[in-house]
Amino acid sequence: MRVLVYGSGQLAQMMYLAAAPLGVIVSAVDVVTETVVNPISKKATGVPLHRAIEESNAITVEFEHVPEHLLLDADKSGKLYPNVASILAGADRVREKALLVKNNIPNCEYLLIDHVDQLDDVVERLGEKVIFKASRDGYDGYGQWRISSASDLVNVRKDFALLDLKKVPVIAEKMMQFDREISLVGARSQDGQIACFSLAENLHHEGQLHVSVAPITQLTEALQKKAKDIFETLATAMDYVGVLAVELFQCGEELYVNEIAPRVHNSGHWTQQGCSTSQFEQHIRAVLNLPLGSTELIGTSAMVNIIGCTAFSRDLIGIPDVHLHWYGKEVRKKRKMGHINVVAKSHASLGKKLKQLIEFLPVEYFPKLESEATRLENEKN
Amino acid sequence: MRVLVYGSGQLAQMMYLAAAPLGVIVSAVDVVTETVVNPISKKATGVPLHRAIEESNAITVEFEHVPEHLLLDADKSGKLYPNVASILAGADRVREKALLVKNNIPNCEYLLIDHVDQLDDVVERLGEKVIFKASRDGYDGYGQWRISSASDLVNVRKDFALLDLKKVPVIAEKMMQFDREISLVGARSQDGQIACFSLAENLHHEGQLHVSVAPITQLTEALQKKAKDIFETLATAMDYVGVLAVELFQCGEELYVNEIAPRVHNSGHWTQQGCSTSQFEQHIRAVLNLPLGSTELIGTSAMVNIIGCTAFSRDLIGIPDVHLHWYGKEVRKKRKMGHINVVAKSHASLGKKLKQLIEFLPVEYFPKLESEATRLENEKN
Numbered sequence: 001m002r003v004l005v006y007g008s009g010q011l012a013q014m015m016y017l018a019a020a021p022l023g024v025i026v027s028a029v030d031v032v033t034e035t036v037v038n039p040i041s042k043k044a045t046g047v048p049l050h051r052a053i054e055e056s057n058a059i060t061v062e063f064e065h066v067p068e069h070l071l072l073d074a075d076k077s078g079k080l081y082p083n084v085a086s087i088l089a090g091a092d093r094v095r096e097k098a099l100l101v102k103n104n105i106p107n108c109e110y111l112l113i114d115h116v117d118q119l120d121d122v123v124e125r126l127g128e129k130v131i132f133k134a135s136r137d138g139y140d141g142y143g144q145w146r147i148s149s150a151s152d153l154v155n156v157r158k159d160f161a162l163l164d165l166k167k168v169p170v171i172a173e174k175m176m177q178f179d180r181e182i183s184l185v186g187a188r189s190q191d192g193q194i195a196c197f198s199l200a201e202n203l204h205h206e207g208q209l210h211v212s213v214a215p216i217t218q219l220t221e222a223l224q225k226k227a228k229d230i231f232e233t234l235a236t237a238m239d240y241v242g243v244l245a246v247e248l249f250q251c252g253e254e255l256y257v258n259e260i261a262p263r264v265h266n267s268g269h270w271t272q273q274g275c276s277t278s279q280f281e282q283h284i285r286a287v288l289n290l291p292l293g294s295t296e297l298i299g300t301s302a303m304v305n306i307i308g309c310t311a312f313s314r315d316l317i318g319i320p321d322v323h324l325h326w327y328g329k330e331v332r333k334k335r336k337m338g339h340i341n342v343v344a345k346s347h348a349s350l351g352k353k354l355k356q357l358i359e360f361l362p363v364e365y366f367p368k369l370e371s372e373a374t375r376l377e378n379e380k381n
Numbered sequence: 382m383r384v385l386v387y388g389s390g391q392l393a394q395m396m397y398l399a400a401a402p403l404g405v406i407v408s409a410v411d412v413v414t415e416t417v418v419n420p421i422s423k424k425a426t427g428v429p430l431h432r433a434i435e436e437s438n439a440i441t442v443e444f445e446h447v448p449e450h451l452l453l454d455a456d457k458s459g460k461l462y463p464n465v466a467s468i469l470a471g472a473d474r475v476r477e478k479a480l481l482v483k484n485n486i487p488n489c490e491y492l493l494i495d496h497v498d499q500l501d502d503v504v505e506r507l508g509e510k511v512i513f514k515a516s517r518d519g520y521d522g523y524g525q526w527r528i529s530s531a532s533d534l535v536n537v538r539k540d541f542a543l544l545d546l547k548k549v550p551v552i553a554e555k556m557m558q559f560d561r562e563i564s565l566v567g568a569r570s571q572d573g574q575i576a577c578f579s580l581a582e583n584l585h586h587e588g589q590l591h592v593s594v595a596p597i598t599q600l601t602e603a604l605q606k607k608a609k610d611i612f613e614t615l616a617t618a619m620d621y622v623g624v625l626a627v628e629l630f631q632c633g634e635e636l637y638v639n640e641i642a643p644r645v646h647n648s649g650h651w652t653q654q655g656c657s658t659s660q661f662e663q664h665i666r667a668v669l670n671l672p673l674g675s676t677e678l679i680g681t682s683a684m685v686n687i688i689g690c691t692a693f694s695r696d697l698i699g700i701p702d703v704h705l706h707w708y709g710k711e712v713r714k715k716r717k718m719g720h721i722n723v724v725a726k727s728h729a730s731l732g733k734k735l736k737q738l739i740e741f742l743p744v745e746y747f748p749k750l751e752s753e754a755t756r757l758e759n760e761k762n
Contacts, residue, residue: 013401020398020421022698023707023719040401276702276724291699298679317403318672321657326404338404343657 001288004052005039006031006070007062010327010336011264011280012039014272015062018280024288027052031066040328053077058287060242064090064262065137081190081241081287082262089238090262093135093171100257103237105230107257108176108249114169116160122172123150129175132156139168144207146175176256178249182216184227185245185268187282187292188235195282195292196228197275200267200303202247203368208334210368212267212303214274217347217379226255234260243268243283266305266336273323273341274301299343300350302376304357306338309365316340316360319353351376382669385433386420387412387451388443391708391717392645392661393420395653396443399661405669408433412447421709434458439668441623445471445643446518462571462622462668463643470619471643474516474552481638484618486611488638489557489630495550497541503553504531510556513537520549525588527556557637559630563597565608566626566649568663568673569616576663576673577609578656581648581684583628584749589715591749593648593684595655598728598760607636615641624649624664647686647717654704654722655682680724681731683757685738687719690746697721697741700734732757 001024005012008028016026016039028039029049036045036052045052053059053073059080061071064087071087074080089095100107109126112135113119122130128149134142141163145156160170181204186196200214216223231246234257238244245265247258268279277285277293285292299321306312310331317324319342326338342357344350354373363370382405386393389409397407397420409420410430417426417433426433434440434454440461442452445468452468455461470476481488490507493516494500503511509530515523522544526537541551562585567577581595597604612627615638619625626646628639649660658666658674666673680702687693691712698705700723707719723738725731735754744751 017398017401020394021704021706022695023705023709025421040406285698291696293698294701296701314403315672317666317674320675320677323402324404325402328404 001025001057002027002052002055003284003287004029004036004056004059004074005062006060006066006074008037008039008042009062010329010338011062013327014269014278014280014325015264015284016040018278019284022281022284022290024284026284027056028062029070031070034070053079058289060263060283060287061087062263064088082244083239083241086238086240086244086262090260091136093133093259094169096260097171099234099237099260103233105233105257106255109174111172112169113160113172114165116157116165119153119157119160119172123153126172126174131173131175133171133173135169135171142168142170176249176251178251178256180216180250181247181258182227182250182255183212183245183247183265183267184231185243185265185271185279186228186231186235186295187243187279187286188240189286189292190241190289192236193292194228194232194235195295196224196231197268197271197279197295198297199224199227200270202267203372205367206334208305208307208336209266210305210307210366211372212270212301213347213350213372213376214270214301214303215297217376223250223253223255226253230255230257242286243279266339267303269325269339270301270303270341271295272325273321273343274298299345300347301344302342302350302354302372304340304342304354304366304369305336306340307365308333308335308337309362310337311362313360316357319356319360322353322357347376347379351379382406382438383408383436384665384668385410385417385437385440385455386443387441387447387455389418389420389423390443391710391719392443394708395650395659395661395706396645396665397421399659400665403662403665403671405665407665408437409443410451412451415451434460439670441644441664441668442468443644445469463625464620464622467619467621467625467643471641472517474514474640475550477641478552480615480618480641484614486614486638487636490555492553493550494541494553495546497538497546500534500538500541500553504534507553507555512554512556514552514554516550516552523549523551557630557632559632559637561597561631562628562639563608563631563636564593564626564628564646564648565612566624566646566652566660567609567612567616567676568624568660568667569621570667570673571622571670573617574673575609575613575616576676577605577612578649578652578660578676579678580605580608581651583648584753586748587715589686589688589717590647591686591688591747592753593651593682594728594731594753594757595651595682595684596678598757604631604634604636607634611636611638623667624660647720648684650706650720651682651684651722652676653706654702654724655679680726681728682725683723683731683735683753685721685723685735685747685750686717687721688746689714689716689718690743691718692743694741697738700737700741703734703738728757728760732760 198215201216393409579596582597
């Protein structure tokens with residue numbers, strides 16, 4: 001069987017490796033050159049895109065920002081999973097918010113800004129702490145703006161005056177006071193079966209995920225169920241097929257959806273060693289209409305991203321249950337180069353292993369690791 | 382980093398998949414055409430063999446019957462692991478027996494036959510139940526002969542008269558009464574560190590491995606230690622680097638080496654899901670002088686070979702903790718097409734899962750499975 005993945009980065013690569021044992025060959029599409037490539041070597045396979053589409057049993061994406069004309073073209077085959085609307089909901093914050101609102105899913109209070117004058121009542125309606133995000137990524141002049149008082153709006157107004165807000169609107173979102181960021185990665189099959197992994201706790205730094213821990217500390221059945229209910233509502237409403245990630249803010253016992261990612265997700269990489277079935281294999285199973293696998297935990301896991309650095313000793317894999325996943329890319333600042341999965345029997349022993357791991361790593365690239373290791377070491381379970 | 386594997390079958394393929402996350406690219410050598418191929422697609426990479434040797438950080442083999450001139454050529458690079466003598470010891474029963482005898486390793490009593498007249502005192506010295514095996518495989522007219530009384534020797538004598546026993550001698554071996562066949566797969570690193578997996582219990586049918594269970598039932602520390610001591614003695618004597626499999630007969634508390642395989646081994650495939658580190662990753666680590674990984678068990682495992690058949694429902698992967706490994710080869714009678722790994726929390730629950738698995742399989746190709754499942758179901762641990 002064959003699966004064609006739009007996007008040829010590490011996620012396609014890990015899908016390839018997870019699919020091969022099932023006798024499934026994954027090819028990737030470089031969406032810039034529109035050529036079909038081997039997901040490991042990134043070399044062109046020589047198969048034209050239209051033929052690769054024909055020959056595939058299923059087509060999917062490794063990221064939501066696939067050019068829309070490619071998605072629509074792939075969709076004509078009837079083999080694209082998840083569906084186009086789901087992918088676009090992940091790529092466009094206006095659609096995403098509409099989906100959440102329509103399905104009564106708690107999320108951060110927001111306003112849609114498609115004219116600069118709408119900035120006038122932002123503070124009145126959302127408070128003084130607001131984050132502005134482009135509805136879609138990759139447009140010149142856009143980025144993220146944060147204000148913490150009404151007077152900060154002056155600069156935002158100046159920037160917005162230069163943008164075509166009708167074409168690419170901005171979402172103004174009330175900055176939430178949350179306890180922590182967590183995520184639920186799960187899968188929905190073609191017949192509507194759902195299998196979620198354990199909730200993961202995510203530590204970000206300068207807008208990038210640095211560490212995930214799964215299951216989250218202090219996990220309760222009630223919280224896992226609340227997250228699963230959100231997942232189920234969303235995935236069913238979208239008629240979603242494949243792996244879907246839901247990023248959440250936890251405030252006490254409440255959960256608010258921050259964003260969704262219609263694909264395998266960095267906060268699910270721990271499943272490669274931490275679960276009976278990895279998110280990559282699960283996604284392949286779902287899009288090919290094979291039965292979903294067990295999401296039972298093998299242990300307590302941490303996933304540590306290696307960002308913008310190559311200078312560390314490979315000897316770190318000598319620590320028991322420490323597994324390296326290296327993407328083979330050229331190093332660039334802030335680029336995800338690989339990740340390290342660590343499995344342990346408890347959060348406390350996971351903390352100890354992370355302390356061992358730190359000895360092998362240049363700390364400046366891993367600013368979240370030491371404090372997280374200490375926090376976990378002090379966990380009681 | 383790059384590893385070049387002589388042989389391009391499923392073992393090279395699984396090494397490729399295990400090595401990729403470490404950032405290690407495995408290429409394979411088709412030893413018939415002497416071309417370098419991608420271990421998954423089997424397509425020529427276009428890199429000439431001599432350049433692939435140059436570019437490799439380590440060179441290894443997936444089977445012991447690599448033509449000797451290729452081994453010697455690879456060895457000139459100084460990067461071949463295990464060494465040539467170790468590979469040849471696995472390919473030649475005369476060398477293998479000499480190694481065992483020299484190191485005082487218990488093995489089946491035997492005689493070396495390089496002249497037909499030596500058959501005269503075989504029965505006197507080994508008894509009436511004897512098995513004759515060519516010292517090396519793949520020579521016309523050779524195979525295996527079994528006798529159960531002195532009168533059976535007539536036919537053996539007739540066959541042997543047609544052979545060049547000086548060139549390819551025969552090993553006559555006393556047929557042992559053993560309780561079961563077990564194997565120890567382990568690895569030795571370049572600095573002499575040794576890490577062994579748990580003993581596996583192996584069920585054969587018509588000379589082929591059908592099912593492995595690890596750890597063996599009724600495993601004692603003493604038995605694991607006895608096996609490990611044999612492994613250590615052999616691997617150290619051979620100055621072995623990489624994964625080595627030792628096949629053993631268990632008679633009460635005694636172990637006798639049946640044969641050794643200087644490579645990753647079918648009876649170690651269960652480590653892919655059953656251990657912290659798989660035998661494939663372990664071999665790659667060893668030959669590249671990376672630290673060995675933990676061999677800690679994740680559960681109780683069974684490995685079921687799929688032999689000579691393709692007609693089964695892929696839905697078997699819907700059973701929790703059942704993992705398919707499909708090699709993508711054309712079906713032929715008695716050909717290993719793939720294997721299924723099953724992990725459970727105990728032997729008894731493993732037996733139950735195997736019973737579930739049987740429902741998805743054509744029983745005629747899995748003659749050992751039902752009785753093994755029943756046996757395991759009745760285990761107490």
